[in-house]
Amino acid sequence: MKRFLRMFIIYPMMIILSMLFLFPFFWMMNIALKRPEEASFIIAFFPQVPQWFHFQQVLFTNDVIPFFTSLRNTLIICVIVTILVCLSSAMIGYGFARFNVPGRNFLFSIILATMMLPQLMTFIPQYIMFSQLGLLSLSWPFCYLPWVITSLPGWAIFIFYYRQFFASLPKELEEAALIDGCGWFHTFWSIFMPLAGPAVTTTCIFLFQWTYTDYITPLLYLTSENQTLAVQMMTNTRYPGANFTLPVPPVPYQMTVGILFTLPLIVLFFFAQRYFMQGLATTGLKG
C-alpha cells in the first residue's frame, strides 16, 4: 500500500517538475522554427511551417552571423583559460598541500578570503587597469592576452580543490621520489600530476563551461570583430538578405544560434556526467 501510494504521488510530481524544467528547451526549439513575425506577435503557439532552414542559414552562410569565426574565438579563449588555470591552480594547490612551512596557513586563508570576494569587485578594477595599459585595443591573436594574464595566477576555487586533493595523498610518495634524486618540480609533474587525473578532468570541464558561457568579460574586453559567439549572438545577429523589413529583432535566428551554442555543452555533459556531479559535490561540500 505504501509503495503504491509513493508511486502515485512521487512519479507524477517528478514528471510535472521535469516538464517545467525542460519546458524552456522546448520553447527554444519552438521559437527557432517560427517565422520572424510569428515570433514577435501573438499568432499561434506553434510555427505554422517549421523553418528548419534557419539552422542551415546560420551554419553554412555568413548572412546571419559569422558563426564559425565567432565559435573559433570562443574556443581560443576556452583553451587558454582551461589549460592555464588548470595547470597553475594544480601547481599552487600542490604547494599549499605538500609543504608545511611557516606562513602557509596565513597565505591559504587569504586565498579562501578571495574566494568569498564578490566577482564585481575585482572585475571592474581589472578592466580599468587593462584599458589603461592599452591591452584592450590589440589586434586579433593578441586581443586574447587579458585572458592569459588573468589565468596565470590560477583561480582560488580550483587552488582550493587541488589543495584538498593533493593533501589526501600519502606522504611516502614524495619522500621516495626525493630519495631517488627526483627534483621538486619533477616530483610534482611526473608523480603527483598523473595521479590527479580525475581532478584535472573535473577542473577542465568546469573551466570550459564557465568560459564558454561567459558574456560580460568578452563584451568588455573585445572589439566586435574579435568577439565571441555568446556576444555576437546577442549583438550581431541579423536577418539574412534585405527581404525582411519588419521592425522586430531577429529572435528566431538568435534562438537558432542559441541552440547551436548550447548543444556542445549538453553533449559534453552526457559524456562527462560523472565528473560534473563529483566535482560539484566535492567543491561544494568542502567549502
Added chain:
Amino acid sequence: MDISLYLKLKKSKRSSFSLGKQKMFVFYGFISPWIVGFIGLLVIPMVFAIYISFTNFNGFDLAGTSVIGISNYVEAFRNPDAWRTMGLTIKYSVMAIPLGLITALGLSLLLNQKIKGRGLFRTFFYIPTLVPGIASALVFGCIFNVNSGFLNLFLNLFKLPAIDWLNNYGVFCLAIMSIWGCGTMMVIFLAGLQEIPEELQEAAIIDGANKWQTFWNVTWPLLSPITYFQLIMGIIGALQMYVQASMLSQVAYGKFWEPLQSLFVYPSYALSQMMAYQRFGYGAALIWILFIIILLVTLIVQKTSKYWVYYAVDQEGGAKKE
C-alpha cells in the same frame, strides 16, 4: 623517525641549504604565480579602485583627474536612483535566495527517494544549468515577452488581457530565471543527503518519529552546514546580480548597460554610471558601498550560524585537519 627523512636531512645538512630553508624556497616557487597574480590583479587594481572612488576619473583621462574627496560617496547616499536600484536588488535577493534554496532542497529530497529513473530525473533538473546565461535570457525573454511570450499566448487562450511581465514584474522574472538554474545547488544538497548515514534515519523511525520529525531533527541539522554554505554563496551572488538583468533587458529592449527600469538592479546602476556616463569615480564608489553591504550581510549571517548550523566536528579541529 622515518629512515628516508633522516637520510634526506643528513644529505641536506652537508649542503649550504638546510632542508627547511630549501622547502620554504620551493614552496614560494610553487605558489609564486598566485602571489604575482594576487598583487598584480587584485591588490593593485583594488587600491586603484579605492583611489578613483575619491576622484572624478572618466575612464580614460587619468592625467586630468582630480581628487574630489568623499563627494562620490555623499552623492551615492543622496541620489534617489541609488536607493531605488538598491531596493530592487534587495527585493530580488529576498525573492530569489529563499525560492532557490527551497526548490533545490525540495528537488534533492525528492531525488533522494529510492525510485526508478532517479538518474534521469536528476539529469533533467540539472541540464538547465548548462544553458549559457545569454541563451537562457533569450528564452525567458521569449516566455515573458509582452507581444509574443508564452505566458501571454497562454492568457490569450482564455481571452485574458496580455500582461507586460518584464515591465511590471521584472524582478519576479529574474527570480524565476534563477530558479531554473538551481540544479547546481540541488546536486550539492543531494551529495550532502547521500552522506547522511541511513542508520540515523532508521533509528529515528524505530524510535517512533514520523517523516517530518525525522527530517526536522535528523536530516536538517546534518544538512545545515551545506545550507549555510549555499546561503552565503546565494547572498553574495544575488546582491551582485546584474548580468542576467542586463541580458534580459538586452533581449527584450536592446539595452544592456542601462537596463529597463524594472530590471535596473544596483550593480547595473554602478556599471551604467561607468559605461554609459563615463563616471568611473562615482561608479567605483557605488561598487565599494555594495562591497561593504555584502560584507556586513555575510558577517551577520555568519553570526547567526551558531544558532542553526550544526557541526558534527569541532570547528577548530576541523580547520586544522590536514
